Amino acid sequence: MRIEYDIKLGFKDVMIRPKRSTLKSRAQVTLEREFKFLHSPLIWSGIPVMAANMDTVGTFNMALALADKKLCTTIHKHYTVEEWGKFAVSIPESYYNYIAVSTGIGKADSDKLKAIFKIIPALQMICIDVANGYSEYFVNFVRRTREQYPEKVIIAGNVVTGEMVEELLLSGADIVKVGIGPGSVCTTRVKTGVGYPQLSAIIECSDAAHGLGGQIISDGGCASPGDIAKAFGAGADFVMLGGMLAGHNESGGEIVERNGQSFRKFYGMSSSTAMTKHIGSVAEYRASEGKTVEVPYKGEVESTIQDILGGLRSTCTYVGAARLKELTKRTTFIRVNEQENQIYSE
Numbered sequence: 022m023r024i025e026y027d028i029k030l031g032f033k034d035v036m037i038r039p040k041r042s043t044l045k046s047r048a049q050v051t052l053e054r055e056f057k058f059l060h061s062p063l064i065w066s067g068i069p070v071m072a073a074n075m076d077t078v079g080t081f082n083m084a085l086a087l088a089d090k091k092l093c094t095t096i097h098k099h100y101t102v103e104e105w106g107k108f109a110v111s112i113p114e115s116y117y118n119y120i121a122v123s124t125g126i127g128k129a130d131s132d133k134l135k136a137i138f139k140i141i142p143a144l145q146m147i148c149i150d151v152a153n154g155y156s157e158y159f160v161n162f163v164r165r166t167r168e169q170y171p172e173k174v175i176i177a178g179n180v181v182t183g184e185m186v187e188e189l190l191l192s193g194a195d196i197v198k199v200g201i202g203p204g205s206v207c208t209t210r211v212k213t214g215v216g217y218p219q220l221s222a223i224i225e226c227s228d229a230a231h232g233l234g235g236q237i238i239s240d241g242g243c244a245s246p247g248d249i250a251k252a253f254g255a256g257a258d259f260v261m262l263g264g265m266l267a268g269h270n271e272s273g274g275e276i277v278e279r280n281g282q283s284f285r286k287f288y289g290m291s292s293s294t295a296m297t298k299h300i301g302s303v304a305e306y307r308a309s310e311g312k313t314v315e316v317p318y319k320g321e322v323e324s325t326i327q328d329i330l331g332g333l334r335s336t337c338t339y340v341g342a343a344r345l346k347e348l349t350k351r352t353t354f355i356r357v358n359e360q361e362n363q364i365y366s367e
């Protein structure tokens with residue numbers, strides 16, 4: 022047994038220090054970025070905020086709404102090939118770069134991936150997603166997928182340490198998804214004791230990825246636009262959101278009425294709700310590692326996106342970053358023992 026004594030940080034442990042700037046208005050800030058990838062020849066441009074591949078978040082409707090604003094959606098893996106077929110009809114070409122197809126690592130998953138690309142060959146991104154990205158089997162799956170799809174952008178995760186980011190990039194991933202345990206409906210840290218505070222995970226993993234010419238997605242733990250700004254400030258190339266995009270018209274999840282108020286169900290992909298829905302039950306050998314909650318109905322996702330992007334532009338203005346790309350370079354984090362004033366919170 023070993024102990025690492027340097028303290029790892031989460032979003033709540035820091036704030037971003039303001040800096041003198043020549044920017045006059047947040048309207049001058051551009052959030053669009055352009056990325057070249059380690060393996061794929063694609064050049065991607067857009068706003069690097071993504072909807073998570075959860076069946077309550079990464080839906081076809083979410084993809085259409087976000088692509089309109091040049092944001093990405095990783096579509097959850099539970100749509101059937103027939104449903105993809107119907108969706109294919111409704112997407113114009115300009116949306117192709119904003120839609121990632123998610124897959125697990127079984128034989129049935131790779132067969133389905135093939136079938137989806139047969140229907141829409143122009144889709145560019147694959148998200149290979151497992152809760153624990155440390156297994157050799159997963160790395161081999163990433164390698165085989167790269168061989169099969171040399172041109173596609175491959176996202177692989179989740180991991181939280183630099184050496185595994187490097188291994189995945191060298192095995193064929195273009196982008197590594199980072200986060201174990203920070204998610205709003207995740208109970209991994211409680212059930213297993215395993216995890217890594219997200220801000221430190223981003224700092225360490227982005228350093229490893231950028232050294233090789235790869236990118237990372239910070240996945241999970243953002244509860245406010247300020248957290249998203251901190252994730253970018255720490256070095257994330259993309260930020261993935263679950264809970265912040267749940268509960269909208271475009272999200273999935275049963276609608277529940279209570280005392281005249283509307284809620285939408287939101288649950289982790291390893292929750293017993295999700296496992297019962299998609300597999301029939303929670304397998305005997307495993308525990309559920311996700312929660313089921315009800316979030317207040319929030320209407321169209323467009324206003325939430327506007328709030329997020331407005332917050333990000335404002336962060337950039339506070340530190341003098343004319344482009345989101347400059348935010349990391351212009352970020353100085355300060356360690357804090359307080360966040361917002363709670364006096365009027367419920």
Ligand code: 5GP
Pocket residue numbers: 073074075152179200202203204205206207208209240241242243261262263264265288289290291292310311312
């Ligand atoms: P959020 O933005 O809600 O904080 O985090 C979203 C992320 O939580 C997802 O992208 C995914 O990585 C993670 N997640 C989703 N469902 C589960 C689950 O059931 N268990 C765990 N451990 N993580 C989950």
